[in-house]
Amino acid sequence: MPRPFRFSLERVLDLRRQQEEQAHIQLAQAERQLQQQRAEADRLESELSRVGGELTGRRELAPDELWLWRSYQERILLEIHRAEQAWQELAAKVNECRKQALERSKERRKLEKLKENQAQEHKLREEYQEQQVLDEMATLRHTKRFF
Numbered sequence: 001m002p003r004p005f006r007f008s009l010e011r012v013l014d015l016r017r018q019q020e021e022q023a024h025i026q027l028a029q030a031e032r033q034l035q036q037q038r039a040e041a042d043r044l045e046s047e048l049s050r051v052g053g054e055l056t057g058r059r060e061l062a063p064d065e066l067w068l069w070r071s072y073q074e075r076i077l078l079e080i081h082r083a084e085q086a087w088q089e090l091a092a093k094v095n096e097c098r099k100q101a102l103e104r105s106k107e108r109r110k111l112e113k114l115k116e117n118q119a120q121e122h123k124l125r126e127e128y129q130e131q132q133v134l135d136e137m138a139t140l141r142h143t144k145r146f147f
Contacts, residue, residue, distance in 0.1 A: 002126040002129075002130065003126065005118070005119045005122040005123070007115045007118060007119070009111060009114070009115070010115075012111060013108070013111045013112065013115060016104065016107050016108040016111055017108055019104050019107075019108075020101065020104035020105050020107075020108050022104075023097065023100045023101035023103075023104040023105075024101050026097050026100070026101075027094070027097040027098055027100075027101045030090065030093050030094045030097045031094055033090050033093075034087065034090040034091060034093075034094050037083060037086050037087045037090050038087055040083050041080060041083035041084055041087055044076055044079050044080045044083055045080060047076060048073065048076045048077070048080065051069075051072065051073075051076075052073070055069055
C-alpha cells in the first residue's frame with residue numbers, strides 16, 4: 001500500500017498563508033483609510049466653495065464679516081492642505097501594503113509549487129516501487145511455472 005504524501009514544510013506554508021491574509025487585511029484597512037481621507041478633503045473643498053458662494057452672493061460685506069470670512073477661508077485652506085498631505089501619505093502606505101501583499105503571495109506560491117513538485121515526485125516514486133513489486137511478483141510466478 002502506498003504511503004501518503006507528507007509535506008515537511010506544511011507548517012511554514014500555513015504561516016505564509018496567514019501572513020498573506022494578514023497583508024491583505026492591512027491593505028484593505030489602508031485603502032479604507034485612504035478613501036475616508038479623500039472624502040474628508042472633498043468635504044472641506046465643498047464647504048469652502050459653498051461658503052464662498054454664499055459670500056459672493058452678498059453685495060455688501062461689513063469689515064468684521066470680511067475678516068471672519070478670510071480667517072475661515074485660511075483655516076479651511078490649511079485643513080485642505082493637511083488633508084491632502086495625509087492623503088498622499090496614506091496613498092504611499094497603500095502602495096507599500098500592496099507591495100507587501102504581493103510579496104507574501106509570491107512566497108506562498110513558491111512553497112505551494114514546491115509542495116506540488118514534491119507530491120509529484122512522491123507519486124512517481126510510489127508508482128515506481130509498486131511497479132517493481134509487481135514485476136518481481138510476475139517474475140516469481142513466471143519462474144515457478146518452469147520449475
